Each structure stands twice: as C-alpha cells, then as structure tokens.
Amino acid sequence: MTTYLEQLETPVPIVDMDRLAFNLDRMAAYATLHGLQLRPHVKTHKSPRIAADQLRLGAVGLTCATLREAEVMAEVCEDLLVAYPPVGAARLERLARLPRAVRVTVAADDANALDALNVAARLGQRQFDVLVEADLGMHRVGVSSPERAVAIAKHIDRASALNFAGMLFYPGHIREAVGEQGAALSQLGANIATYVQAFEAAGLPPRIVSGGSTPAAWRMHEVPGVTEVRPGTYVYNDRTTAMIGACDWDDCALTVLATVVSVAVKGQAVIDAGTKALGREPLRAEGDGYGALLDHPEVVVSRMSEEHGILDLSKTDWRPRLGDQVRVVPNHVCIVVHLFDEIIGVRGHAVETRWPVEARGRGPALDELAEGPSRPRAV
C-alpha cells in the first residue's frame, strides 16, 4: 500500500529521491571532468546510506567534522578526513579508537595540538595523515602565513606517528553569487601558490591541497593548485545555494513538509515549522525570511517561534486554508537535518523510503570515559 505525503505528521523533512540522485551525480561528474578529487562533507546528510552513494559515484573518501560522524562513516568508508581541530582529551581518544583499517587524515593549525595528536596516535598504535589548515580569508581557524604553515609542517614531519599530507582551507568567505566569484577565486589561487611554494622550498611538497565548499565548488577548477574539494550542501541544496546561483530552485531536494495550523491573524498563515524545525539561519543572499515555499517562492517564513512559522502573504495571491500542507525550502539545510532524527524519501507525492540521521548527535559524552583514569584539574 502506498503511503502519501498527506499521511505524514508534520513538520518532517522530505527528500525528492530523483533530485537527490541528480545532485549526487552532477557533482561527481564535475569533479571527474576537472580531475578534482571529491571528498564530500557528510555534515549535510549525516547518513552512511548517502555517503555510500557518494563513494560509489567516485568520491575518494569523506570529510567529517564531529567524531560521531567519523565513527558512523567508518562503517562505509576507509578514507576519512576529520576537518576539525584535534583538541581535547575526549576527542583525541575517539580519534585514536577509529578502526585502524581506516586511513584517518586530520586538519590542524597548532603545534601543541599536534603533540597531543601524536601521543593519541601512538596510544592507538596507528598513524595519522595531517593537513596544515590555512586561513585564506575566512578568519575562523587556520594559520595566517606560509612561514607559520611551514613551521607546522616541519613539526608534523618530525612527529613519529604523524605524516605531513598537505594543506587544507575553507573558502567560506566567498559568498558572492557564482558568476561574481572571479576576483575572490583569483586571490585564492595566488594565496595557495605562496603556501605551496613555501612548502616546496622547505622540502615538503604538499600531496593534497584541499578546499572548496558548495557555493564555490563549481568554479574550484579555476583555482590552480587545488587537488581536492569538500562540498557538503550540494546533496540537498537549500535556499541560499539557489539564490547565489549554485543550483536551480528545483534542485532543492530537501524540503520541510509543514501544515497550516492557523489563519486567525489577517495577512498571514501559521505553519507548524518554527525554529525547532528550520533553525534561524539567515539567507546568505538577497532576500529575507528563514525559508520560502517550494511551490510559492515569493512566500517566505518571515517570523518564527519554536514551533510556529509565520508565512507572509503580502506578496502573493495564494491563500492557504487551515490544514493545507506546504513544502518549505530552508535557508540552510545542514541545520534542518541536524534537528531531525529521520528523513523521509519521496517520489512525487508517494513516500518511498526513510532513513535515520545516523551521525546526528554527539555519541557518548560520558559512558566510556567514566571507565578511564580520572583527570581532575581546574576548569
């Protein structure tokens, strides 16, 4: 018996399976065409099922941020990049305990952190590949000069259980529309060249130069030196991705199915998707609101409470009735996935499948640690 969208309790994230397959295929084809290694970031989907599809389509490995993500993805992938500073005893312990059959690469920007990482590797009787994280404009993490990068690379090279593998950057500061990224990408290429030259002059040529996220992914082949890209959002896309021109509106594979629960206040309708379903992410492009309707992009979620979203009806003739279902394209899909335990896969109006957001959450914060030695010190 077929289940239809109308039978689902809302709010619930639903994924158009055709569109998901198209999105996966397109990025794989882009990377192949341009000789870039594709290492998708799993933060967007947090699902080993989708990760397996990405690997089947040619991805060389996966990128993770949390140890929970790495542990779950180790079940389907033997080549993981943990693109997050390896800092904190608990995080290091979990890194060291990842299956030894998995090649684990770590990004780092600090010599002290690397000393601790080396100890963790030795305790785990394993080696870590390490990428030096460089700040090429995002100003979040990463060393800010080629000299500092080389010092860290040498530090890695001297550590008994660490192997220098290259450099990593996150071009999250590139927020122009895709057609207007030219200047930023030229600057990026020039910056990368100074780092690569410094590494080479020190006798440590980088095997990997890892960069790229969905907004800039489609033009990363224009940046000389980049060997690997790490897009995440492209699997589902979202309103921001569409508005900057990195996908079409119809490429938004994930929407939040919601129900109109009140039309009592004039000029608006209230849906049951609020901040606990959509997050409160700004649109990183022209426009306002926290999401827009797939079938009525002019209708935005203009205000929210935890379980209420207010649809602004001032720019539309469409008038929803109480009980109508709508599909909201969220501003930032990675946050939406993190808010739910399960995703529903649909084809047209029919429910086809479902899968858990398996790498959601943080994993054990306490259980296993409680068995280890006590390490009291002042916070």
Place this chain on the structure above:
Amino acid sequence: MTTYLEQLETPVPIVDMDRLAFNLDRMAAYATLHGLQLRPHVKTHKSPRIAADQLRLGAVGLTCATLREAEVMAEVCEDLLVAYPPVGAARLERLARLPRAVRVTVAADDANALDALNVAARLGQRQFDVLVEADLGMHRVGVSSPERAVAIAKHIDRASALNFAGMLFYPGHIREAVGEQGAALSQLGANIATYVQAFEAAGLPPRIVSGGSTPAAWRMHEVPGVTEVRPGTYVYNDRTTAMIGACDWDDCALTVLATVVSVAVKGQAVIDAGTKALGREPLRAEGDGYGALLDHPEVVVSRMSEEHGILDLSKTDWRPRLGDQVRVVPNHVCIVVHLFDEIIGVRGHAVETRWPVEARGRGPALDELAEGPSRPRAV
C-alpha cells in the same frame, strides 16, 4: 569514582543541579504566594524527570506544544494542556490516542479545527477540554476579538465531545525588562477583562484564563483575571532571561560546556560550540552575540559556523589557551536542549547524573500511520 567536567567530550549541555532546584522552587513559591495555578511548559526541558519535580512542587499540570511532548509527559502527569492548534490528521490521531486517564485540554482559534477535534475525541471515545486562544498582542495565532472568541466558545459548547474551559493567551510580545512591563501588563489586563465580560454575557464564564511565560511570569499576579501561568524557561534560564532582569546571571542553570579548539587567528578564540550546539538565536535584550561565557560575561560568541563558535576577546584581558574548557550561557536555552539527546547534571566540577531529552524529536511520522487508511489528495 567521581567523573569531572574535564572528562566530558564537548560540546555538551551541563546543568547545575543546585541552581535547577532553586529555580524550580522559586517559581513554585511565587505561584503559591499569589494564588496562581502553575502549569509549566515542558518545551524547555522535554524531560519527565524534571516535570515530575515540577508536579511534586505543586504544579497543577503541564503544558506541551508537540504530541511527542504530550505522549512522554502522559507517563508522569494526568493533566496536560496541549497549547498548540489541533490541526492535521496525524496530530489529531495522536491527540485522540493519549491515555484516557489523562485530562487533555487543547487550545484552539478556529471553528473548523474544532469540528475535526470533536471527531477525533469521539473516535478516541473521550472528551477534550478546550481553551479559546486569543491574540492579545503577539499576532501569531489566536482570535482577535471578544466577539470571535465567544462564537468559538459557543461552537465548543455545542460540540458533543468538547467542553469549554476558558481562554488562553501567550504574552510573547511583552519583551520589556521586568521593571518596565507595567504599561504592557495594564493593557493586557484591560484586554482580558473585555474577553471575560463577553464570555460571561454569553453565559459561558471561563473557568481558566491561562497566560504567562517566563519573561512576564514574575508580574503576572498584577494582571487581574489570570488564573494560570505557563512559564517554561525558568527551570534553566538563559542569557535573554538574565538580561531582561527575570533572573540573575548566576541563575542560569544550563550552560554549554565547550573546548577552545583554535587560537590561531588573532583577537579571538574558537570553541567547538557553533550553531549545531547553541542555535542562532538573537539576544532579546541589549547586547549582541549568540551567548556569553558564564565566568566572563563580557566575552560573547560573536560569530558561528555549524561546529565553530568565535569568542570575541576585544573586551577582556582574559586569554584562553588551547584546550581550555568554557561554559557558554546561550541566548535561548529551549533551542539548545532541542539540539542534544542528553543533559549532564553537575554539582560544582563533579558530574552527578545524566538524563535523556526524552521528549525531543517528533515521534513516529510514518510507522503507525502506514497501517491506517490511505488518504490521497493533492497537496
């Protein structure tokens, strides 16, 4: 063996158990002192353990927004208010299936919704008490005139399985600091009086007038006519609650324990609590940032990515080192709880207990419904 904060993997929400007990007790005492019935909103904690404490301290029942919350709380409470529009077939089915031993009250603002609710009640062989939801300034849901409220009350009174119980409002529009709420509260009292008079003139005197949320809770006794308050945030409090004067800074019982993971970029430090741990909630008071440090309130989380929070160090002499743990008071604690599966209870620096965020998530979106009749129609 004692476990200490330093052994926890971060980010993780931790609750000061002494402070939690104090917060619970103070609101219970306030309500008792002023003869107000206390029906705490569980959206903040989503935990039957804390709900049971609230009931033990004198709460007359609990307030829920989602059916998942209602189902979980039905295990510890026989008097639930679902303060959310009863719209959508799946939501109505779950309402009807709540244990029949539980008195269920529902808030509604629409006659068509009430007809469906009446059908659900009859199918469930039960009665629902109903509060007419009035819009007294929030402009989210609720009828906007006493005439409309009376029409709905009569509709309820005529429905075979519904009982008119009174009115409900949510004063979320009152965002002044506690000391400056006088005018808004006077206006609220005047509005309530017009509604109550209209109900009485129609021969339907309200048994319950339910209002109040944490920011305005401490002055709700000044509003004539209010019989019941529904604060939620007071159990944990947060930066917004403290900044508007509804609690002291030290009353913030829940903080997000985080680790400094990068100090590579000058003038800032990066912690591992970003939007996936803190949400991206604005401070609803003077000030900026998405949270502030418990021990250094002048240090705010000024920017965030999904797993990174940037601490602005421009207003402090404090200089964190890589690996240091910090405790972040979030702007809006209800969102933080919804982002995690488990809460850690601490006393001083020692971990004392832990509990799941049991009413988090949405519950079955599909499983049970798949057994019901198919109801295809166009979305």
